[in-house]
Amino acid sequence: MPRGALQRFLDALQASGHQCIGPIEQDGALVFAPVTEVKQLPTGVHDLQAPGSYRLEHDESPRCFAWANGPQAIKPQTFAPQETLWRVVQDEHGLHFESEVSDTEKRALIGVRACDLAALTLQDKHFLSDTHADPAFASRREALFIVAVDCTHPADTCFCASTGDGPAVAGGFDIALSELDEGFIMRAGSVAGQSLIDSLNLSEADEGRLQQASDEISQAASQQTRELPGHLREQLFDRQEHPHWQAVAERCLACGNCTAVCPSCFCSAYESRPSLDGQESKQIRIWDSCFSFEHSNLHGHALRDDIRLRYRQWLTHKLAGWYDQYGRSGCTGCGRCITWCPVGIDLTKEVESLLEGDPA
Amino acid sequence: MTPYSDVPRAARVVERIQESPDIFTLRLEYPDAREQHPFDFAPGQFNMLYLHGVGEVPISIVSDPNDDRYFDHTIRALGRVTRGLSNLSEGDFVGVRGPFGVGWPLAEAEGKDVVIVTGGLGCAPVVAVINYLFRRREQFGHVTILQGVKHHDDLIWRERYSEWAGQADTTVALAADNPGNDSSLFEGNVVQLFDRVELKAENAIAMMCGPEVMMHFSIEALLLRGFKATDLWVSMERNMQCANGLCGHCQIGPLFVCKDGPVFRYDRIAEWFFRKGF
Numbered sequence: 257m258p259r260g261a262l263q264r265f266l267d268a269l270q271a272s273g274h275q276c277i278g279p280i281e282q283d284g285a286l287v288f289a290p291v292t293e294v295k296q297l298p299t300g301v302h303d304l305q306a307p308g309s310y311r312l313e314h315d316e317s318p319r320c321f322a323w324a325n326g327p328q329a330i331k332p333q334t335f336a337p338q339e340t341l342w343r344v345v346q347d348e349h350g351l352h353f354e355s356e357v358s359d360t361e362k363r364a365l366i367g368v369r370a371c372d373l374a375a376l377t378l379q380d381k382h383f384l385s386d387t388h389a390d391p392a393f394a395s396r397r398e399a400l401f402i403v404a405v406d407c408t409h410p411a412d413t414c415f416c417a418s419t420g421d422g423p424a425v426a427g428g429f430d431i432a433l434s435e436l437d438e439g440f441i442m443r444a445g446s447v448a449g450q451s452l453i454d455s456l457n458l459s460e461a462d463e464g465r466l467q468q469a470s471d472e473i474s475q476a477a478s479q480q481t482r483e484l485p486g487h488l489r490e491q492l493f494d495r496q497e498h499p500h501w502q503a504v505a506e507r508c509l510a511c512g513n514c515t516a517v518c519p520s521c522f523c524s525a526y527e528s529r530p531s532l533d534g535q536e537s538k539q540i541r542i543w544d545s546c547f548s549f550e551h552s553n554l555h556g557h558a559l560r561d562d563i564r565l566r567y568r569q570w571l572t573h574k575l576a577g578w579y580d581q582y583g584r585s586g587c588t589g590c591g592r593c594i595t596w597c598p599v600g601i602d603l604t605k606e607v608e609s610l611l612e613g614d615p616a
Numbered sequence: 617m618t619p620y621s622d623v624p625r626a627a628r629v630v631e632r633i634q635e636s637p638d639i640f641t642l643r644l645e646y647p648d649a650r651e652q653h654p655f656d657f658a659p660g661q662f663n664m665l666y667l668h669g670v671g672e673v674p675i676s677i678v679s680d681p682n683d684d685r686y687f688d689h690t691i692r693a694l695g696r697v698t699r700g701l702s703n704l705s706e707g708d709f710v711g712v713r714g715p716f717g718v719g720w721p722l723a724e725a726e727g728k729d730v731v732i733v734t735g736g737l738g739c740a741p742v743v744a745v746i747n748y749l750f751r752r753r754e755q756f757g758h759v760t761i762l763q764g765v766k767h768h769d770d771l772i773w774r775e776r777y778s779e780w781a782g783q784a785d786t787t788v789a790l791a792a793d794n795p796g797n798d799s800s801l802f803e804g805n806v807v808q809l810f811d812r813v814e815l816k817a818e819n820a821i822a823m824m825c826g827p828e829v830m831m832h833f834s835i836e837a838l839l840l841r842g843f844k845a846t847d848l849w850v851s852m853e854r855n856m857q858c859a860n861g862l863c864g865h866c867q868i869g870p871l872f873v874c875k876d877g878p879v880f881r882y883d884r885i886a887e888w889f890f891r892k893g894f
Contacts, residue, residue, distance in 0.1 A: 341622065341623070342622070342623045342624070344624070344666075344668065344711065346668055346709075350626045350628065350647060350709040351624075351626040351668060351709045351710075351711055352626065353623050353624050353625060353626065353711060354623070355622065355623045357622075382862065383862065385861065387861070387875065388621060388860045388861060388862070388875075390622075390860070390862055391622055493869065493887060493888075496891060496893075496894075522862065522864055523863060523864030523865070524857075524858070524862065524863045524864070525857060525863065525865075526671070526672065526857040526858060526863065527671070528666075528669055528670055528671045528672075530668075530669030530670075534668075534669055537668060537669040539672075541858075541863075544863070544864070544865070546864065551855070551864075551865060552854075552855060552865070552893075553855050554853065554854060554855050555694055555695065556694070556695060559854075559892075559893065559894075560893050564893075565892065565893030568893060569893065569894075572869070573867065573870070576869075576870070577867065577869055577870035578870070579870070580869075580870030580871075581870050581872075
């Protein structure tokens, strides 16, 4: 698809009833927001990421996906940061409960990264399990049309190559794009994706362009300097009392930024919000973090009453507990927890330190 | 999927029973005749009880699973929601989601001696199982019930314990840190009761419910007496908000207490059991 046809692609998505959500530059970061025109996309924008640091740079590049990621994953598109689950009204006959979950309008997510797509698959396993499917998640998930883009500009904090989740998108999309200066190579991952591509009347990508796209992906993988070893389940659960948990705790502010930007973190709190007259109330679900004091509350006492235990909970769950729960690590290598940590705690480095020394 | 797992349905308080100064039982029924189908649950499962405008709490179901009209919840008034629930009276309404979780291993217990160890209000979740055993008495071997409380006031359902103690092939031993003037109570904790009863580890199963420290030392005592880790079952308690394995609060290591438990075979949870922070 020549670059000039990108608007036609957005138009086709909108014509098929989708609201397009894509990356835009806002307040010095890339965020997902409604887009209708190509000019809203971040052309020539690159991100510079390091532990505790995120900066955007601009140049003359014609590319609009020449960056790694922004603070938001696509998680809010399916798992809402805050939503009403049900409502209850009290009258003389008792209590009347009603679900607040409704159908979601169709959405096309543009510019989804392989790491975030892998995390979406993890969230699917969590929210749509065999034993219980969350109606609110299911409604939004059903409405998604995913346009993924292979990553050719990994940040310094990225390590998706070592987790096996990127930089190329492998599945779970409707359409995948590889971006070149002059345009895009498109491939379909679903029937809906194929019919949309067919409607654009594009010519086959030539061998040279396919090769270039493939080379750029290989290069993106080899540029990554951080890595996370796989299969840490036994090693981490065997190191519950390792002294390094305390060393991290001395830096960690327990702010919960890492859990907010993590594309796989799934904790939420349930709250009742009564009306002023007390007759009505709604039940809210709001993102929670295992770094909060209240998260482990039991009968008014926190089971994890210090930061050491809270960091250990987060890391052992993410990198060990997930294996038991969903068959793999909960980390897809996006590196956001490193970038957005205000004190620059680096999960890959902390794991290195934890693996030093004997299990304890 | 459990029906009514996402949105509560209204239940009416049929009766409120004061069990001790801060423990009470709510007997509930669904007012809508269409919903008065048998309330299917297994002993050890729990419901999420919703107090209007305040919030939800997980509470185990203590009544007889065969009762297809009423179901009982015994609650200690401790937090914001439970204190509010304690102010309800006959005719008031609560919301109910559930039942949730995995209950006690009753099929597995058939033909075996059963040891039940509880502490504090721990007796509430196992009362359903004790009733279940006695209604099918011939299916089980010797039944030993060990119960410990802090204060003799906390020992609710005294008449039931007396009734159980009078049954054939049954041992009941009770302990209180503060037994008051009650000479039938051993002065001490429930773990000390292990030295005062005879237990056969062979072909036996133990079910425990109560504070983790009490279960920890009971497990030690039982393992010492030849019980295998696979014969020991514990009911766990954690912060629970969704009860559907979603909200993440109840995790112990990789286990979701709300859906993988609350009853666990000990060997499956041992890696994180009684470890601070899990």
